[in-house]
Amino acid sequence: MTGTPAVEGFFDPEAQALIGSKCTGCGTYAFPARQGFCPNPHCGSDTVDLVPLSRTGKIWSYTSASYQPPPPFVPADPFVPFFILAVELAAEGLVVLGQAVAGTDAQDLRVGRDVEVVTDVLFTEDGENKLVWKFKLVEATK
């Protein structure tokens, strides 16, 4: 997938992983990454590392964007409805939002299903792909 992130700093398009922060003091994660301070009120550390987050998680909930969202969303023309998933990353204790990849079937969405983080095109600007993280269902192993 060639292109550049629509906004820098949220994910690594090569590694197909979200980038969060991890506090060097207490181990608390944050996404988006916190710059320079830990969100844990009992910590007070101002040193955090940038770390890739788990590439897989479980659906916590899901919904559809059946109508075209307003700017600064950049819609396809014509607008194609899509799904938005809230996905639980167990190791980090986070629930993260992301679009489901195009072609995801409503019938296949279920709370608790496994998904993986993938790099995908958010929109195209002057012929260049603007990239974002999305979630893709992991095929159930038989």
Add this chain to the structure above:
Amino acid sequence: MTEPKRVAVLGVGMHPWGKWGRNFVEYGVAAARAALEDAGVAWPQVDLVAGADTIRNGYPGFIAGATFAQALGFTGSRVSSSYAACASGAQAIANARAQILAGLSEVALVVGADTTPKGFFAPVGGNRTDDPDWLRFHLLGATNPTYFGLYARRRMERFGSTAEDFASVKVKNARHGAANPNARYRKQVTIEEVLASPMVADPLHLQEICATSDGGAALILSSVEFAKAHGIKPLVTIDAVSTVTPVYPNTTIEMPNFATDSSAAVPLPKMGFRPSITAAIYEEAGIGPKDLSMAEVYDLSTALELDWYEDLGLCGEGEAEQLLRSGATTVGGRIPVNPSGGLASFGEAIPAQAIAQVVESVLQLRGEAHGRQIEGARVAITANQGLFGHGSSVLLRR
């Protein structure tokens, strides 16, 4: 238990909700004048104007307190302006109450009003890559209904709620709102009509998601001593106000964030954010859910009203659908919820909404809510939550 820190509600006023397309200042002034008249107070007697801000109407919206004070005619009163998204009104109430209790103000005007665009709420313009509200629209296309849909689906998965359960909330609130002259939508609906409206954020349909409205609401607050000397109608007091933040880690996905806090290293708090808002007010007022006569809650979606039943302690977790079906939350039932018609009948005029919840509570407690009156109402609670972690709850008593 310490005595509640009471202030009196001398007067209430509203500008009807709708899509009027006029300047928000007009609605605020109309609401303020109605509240002054209801209170029997002349504008120059007001020594504090506490405005609830709107970010949509340019600089006058950011400084709502001064904007309304100027529109009513500057008198040299104290002034404050509060922004806390949907909880802005509660912050303005909290500010006025604190100044009255501190003896810094005797009679205060609390006022909020908004003029809204058509369609989804959108963030402030520009290329603001450090603003989570901008980012969620840009990177995810996540509108406010996205979050409502996520909560609704979660509720279905956890408790087996049905589409009909959610639609029944709208049917109830539309019935209440039909009797409210300040409501924007005054037509009763059926479950079938709700479910036939277009899907917006699965599993929620258009008629299950609150619209955006123009409107204004105002209160005249005073010390209890002033109210008694003034000799008003049935004395209604604000006994407690909750404006708390969440406790870290908040593991519910909240607007406008695109991730929750992390529970990896810090133990979960005793309760989630919404229940903590009302726990704080019950503790401050020294009462519990059993003492309530009614509740006005923020039904941004039909499903969210059911979440509030549980967060208010009106029933146990997973029991809200049963409470709704029993008729308990309809006017005439044990604990009516949203007798005003709620956001379902009003649509959201953000800075006015938490104030409007208090207006309805006062009308009910005074016995003036014609056509939707809860007999013998004594104690009312309002509950709401503003973007970014603003709790909002007001407890009133007659």
